[in-house]
Amino acid sequence: MSEEISARVAAALAEKPTSALEDIAKRANVRVIDVVRNLPEGEAHCVDGEHFVDVMQSMRDWGDITFIVNTGTVIFEAKGQIPDGSLGHGYYNLHGKPIGGHLKADACELIAFVSRTFMNSETHSVQFYAKDGTCMFKVYLGRDEDRNILPGQVDAFKTLRDSIAG
Template sequence: MTEQVSPQAEQATVLPGSQAQALMTELASWRNTTTIVIVAGCVFEFKGVFPAGSIAEGYYNLALGEMGFSGHIKLQAIASIRLIERKHRGTDSFAFVFEDRKGQPIFKVYLGRDDQHVIHPEQLEQFQQIKANGLQPN
């Protein structure tokens, strides 16, 4: 399910991994997004609001609810966050790609879409602001 993209077709800005917690906190305030984890050729997708989290025992623990996406993220494993803009199946797509020290994706969070498959405009605006200015403290 991964696709090869030429460097000319993909535009990326890179944030330091030290901003991962702040970015995930920001994402938890957005409407639905799509989170993707690819492991050993298997693709796991979650469509919904990215959960809020808190630090405990060395991990950023995503809120555990009865249903939905949850997990434990080792912040030290995130070396960089790549902001990707590219065409996917003919449609503009925008993602935050959380990468390890080897530049390999740990997980990706794509901007959400409405029922007509249009990206939420406020998310696109926030993505572009982060891309242009970095992640600003609240």
């Protein structure tokens, strides 16, 4: 990671520290994965993408989450439980509704356990990044009708993060 990228990310973070990661990346003229790798101490714990299946399977027991895909022109959100999945034909196939689909597991280079403030709220998410540095998708902890994180999810998030990220 170049010092120049680190400096640009630091400057963009200093300007608006609770901005969306995509907005920080745009201001710094870097990839979102570069922002994640340069977040302040404790905000992101990164692990190799080889843990993809283990992480996906561990999140099945968390209850309702928010699954987000952000293409830059579309932010798609689905709320529900991570369903069972299995590897087949080069994909990790999610067998459920409302969250279902086919995820290219071996395209994942980095998994980031991100904990930071966004829009004046504590957030925790598991973010999956492809080998080209783009974000594949994000899984945010679920919230109740009062916008509180669902009970037990922060503990489940931290337990998974600590067991994999050490």
